[in-house]
Amino acid sequence: MTEFLDHWTACPNCYPRHDRYCATGRELWIEDQVQWFLAQPDAVKKAELDAMLKNNREWHGIVRQRVINAYNAQKRATGDDQHKSNVYVLHDNDR
Numbered sequence: 548m549t550e551f552l553d554h555w556t557a558c559p560n561c562y563p564r565h566d567r568y569c570a571t572g573r574e575l576w577i578e579d580q581v582q583w584f585l586a587q588p589d590a591v592k593k594a595e596l597d598a599m600l601k602n603n604r605e606w607h608g609i610v611r612q613r614v615i616n617a618y619n620a621q622k623r624a625t626g627d628d629q630h631k632s633n634v635y636v637l638h639d640n641d642r
Contacts, residue, residue: 551575566603577610584614585621 554575555561561572568576584592592614600607 551579577606577613580610581613581617584610585617 551572555563555568555572558569558572560569561567563576584595587595596607596611596614599610
């Protein structure tokens, strides 16, 4: 989060209150969202992703896919992906 905060406070093109970021700022925002989601319990993840779908449709699919990718990478890194139910797949029609 520090890198994201450092960027948008110094960047004249980033306006978080208006959800406007330069390309670097947007990438840092997405990465910040992914890290936040990964730290939350599953119930919170679902509720917040549903809220993002309502309030920020444009970025919902990208953030959701990155959360799934990061979650699967964590499972693989810990060797915890031996059961298919532990790994999430986002279907093409959900992207």
